[in-house]
Amino acid sequence: MPRQLAQEVLEGIEEEDAYSHISLDAALRRSNLDARDRGLATELVYGTLTWQRSLDTILGQFLASGVASLDLSVRVALRLAVYQIVFLDRIPPHAAVNQAVEIVKAGPHRRASGLVNGVLRNLLRQEEPIQWWRDEDRKKKPSRYIGQRYSIPNWLGHRMLQTWGLRHAEAMAASFAERPPLYLRKIEAIDSADESKLPEGVSPAQFGDHPAIPGAYLAESIDDTVRKGLEQGEWVVQDLGSQLIGYYTGANEGMSVLDACAGLGGKTLHLADLVGQTGTVNAVDPVQSKLQMLRESAEQTGLLPRIATHKQELQGYIDADATRDAPKEFDLVLLDAPCSGLGVIRRHPETRWRREKSDIIELAEIQKKLLEVAAGLTKSGGILAYSVCTFTREEGAGQVASFLEEHPEFELIGPPTEGPGAQIDWAPYLNDDGQLFLNPLEHGTDGFFAARLRRR
Numbered sequence: 001m002p003r004q005l006a007q008e009v010l011e012g013i014e015e016e017d018a019y020s021h022i023s024l025d026a027a028l029r030r031s032n033l034d035a036r037d038r039g040l041a042t043e044l045v046y047g048t049l050t051w052q053r054s055l056d057t058i059l060g061q062f063l064a065s066g067v068a069s070l071d072l073s074v075r076v077a078l079r080l081a082v083y084q085i086v087f088l089d090r091i092p093p094h095a096a097v098n099q100a101v102e103i104v105k106a107g108p109h110r111r112a113s114g115l116v117n118g119v120l121r122n123l124l125r126q127e128e129p130i131q132w133w134r135d136e137d138r139k140k141k142p143s144r145y146i147g148q149r150y151s152i153p154n155w156l157g158h159r160m161l162q163t164w165g166l167r168h169a170e171a172m173a174a175s176f177a178e179r180p181p182l183y184l185r186k187i188e189a190i191d192s193a194d195e196s197k198l199p200e201g202v203s204p205a206q207f208g209d210h211p212a213i214p215g216a217y218l219a220e221s222i223d224d225t226v227r228k229g230l231e232q233g234e235w236v237v238q239d240l241g242s243q244l245i246g247y248y249t250g251a252n253e254g255m256s257v258l259d260a261c262a263g264l265g266g267k268t269l270h271l272a273d274l275v276g277q278t279g280t281v282n283a284v285d286p287v288q289s290k291l292q293m294l295r296e297s298a299e300q301t302g303l304l305p306r307i308a309t310h311k312q313e314l315q316g317y318i319d320a321d322a323t324r325d326a327p328k329e330f331d332l333v334l335l336d337a338p339c340s341g342l343g344v345i346r347r348h349p350e351t352r353w354r355r356e357k358s359d360i361i362e363l364a365e366i367q368k369k370l371l372e373v374a375a376g377l378t379k380s381g382g383i384l385a386y387s388v389c390t391f392t393r394e395e396g397a398g399q400v401a402s403f404l405e406e407h408p409e410f411e412l413i414g415p416p417t418e419g420p421g422a423q424i425d426w427a428p429y430l431n432d433d434g435q436l437f438l439n440p441l442e443h444g445t446d447g448f449f450a451a452r453l454r455r456r
């Protein structure tokens with residue numbers, strides 16, 4: 001059953017451009033799989049999507065006409081089986097082959113089951129170690145080498161190479177292919193570090209021997225106790241990097257905050273926590289379904305009274321009818337801008353195959369426009385915090401540098417020295433300019449960039 005579920009989810013992702021986390025969540029909710037099988041189905045979906053390029057290279061060695069010529073359901077069944085055979089060691093290879101053959105027999109292309117059986121049996125018969133990259137490319141064609149070995153497009157390999165050099169780029173690319181840890185945030189736990197009541201398998205999140213991040217916890221899995229805590233709104237699932245952005249903004253008791261691109265509200269809830277009962281958070285996003293989910297989580301966690309939502313493009317927030325009476329100047333504006341999302345490809349592996357090089361330029365243009373609007377909504381003496389979940393310079397440090405050139409009324413400042421964010425030892429997370437740079441290799445978090453600007 002878990003393989004069948006993974007097959008259906010993967011077909012949907014490719015056929016309908018669906019998002020992996022949304023499709024998988026929905027399929028798991030419809031199924032009656034137990035915790036172990038849910039774990040396997042999740043591993044199969046994310047692993048197969050992440051390693052798709054490598055799986056296709058391996059399959060190409062056994063298919064005269066290549067992988068692209070196969071029908072979708074056959075291609076997916078083969079990828080799933082190869083992922084289990086080559087990348088997982090707890091599944092007997094023959095079980096993976098038999099399941100793939102059964103899945104194809106039950107599908108629309110049952111005549112291809114012989115081909116599937118033949119290809120996979122040939123793979124099992126292979127005596128040399130399976131390799132999906134060429135060692136000699138490391139020196140001669142390093143972008144291709146990184147792309148092939150770590151299953152990313154060559155252009156992305158090239159980007160990483162330009163940013164970090166070969167050795168570091170390789171380590172980064174490897175870390176981007178790993179499964180991300182599960183982080184939780186305890187609601188209203190900013191000042192409490194009561195570890196005695198933690199459920200089993202949940203421990204405070206910290207970097208090396210630096211002090212633990214208040215309210216942040218690492219969980220081995222979502223067991224019944226954690227699930228209950230999530231349902232009762234005591235915890236939320238939130239990556240540690242995203243939690244650090246909340247603290248980095250400098251949000252503090254009593255502030256009026258604008259969360260200019262609120263989305264599902266991961267950061268909105270944290271900001272609402274940080275501003276306390278006397279503060280407010282206005283959350284803007286053009287997508288109604290996201291704001292609806294934001295409101296549901298805010299209700300569940302008891303934070304809704306501090307939050308106002310506005311279904312609006314930020315550009316329209318300033319003068320639209322719907323927001324005529326809403327505040328137009330804030331102590332703190334967080335612009336968590338739409339971006340290429342290359343820092344979160346562990347969680348959304350399909351991004352690797354959907355993003356194109358040209359997207360980065362287009363997104364940087366959008367971010368530039370949004371920054372202009374966000375700046376206009378920041379009070380004199382107030383803070384404009386800018387963040388993206390990617391590592392490209394155009395969308396991060398480069399974007400901020402060109403904003404500062406055109407806006408002498410803003411200055412770049414380091415991490416907060418007051419309020420809850422001042423409790424954090426920021427040294428391990430900052431670049432030379434005091435901007436936040438987080439990544440899975442060094443910090444175990446998703447990849448984020450953030451900068452804090454003060455209106456003079």
Ligand SMILES: C[S@@+](CC[C@H](N)C(=O)[O-])C[C@H]1O[C@@H](n2cnc3c(N)ncnc32)[C@H](O)[C@@H]1O
Nearest residue numbers: 261262263264265266267285313314336337338
């Ligand atoms: C990076 S996501 C935000 C993630 C969110 N802050 C969180 O922590 O969960 C960017 C969001 O910007 C929204 N967006 C896109 N264009 C926008 C615009 N013109 N004005 C405001 N929000 C916009 C998207 O709908 C998306 O939800």
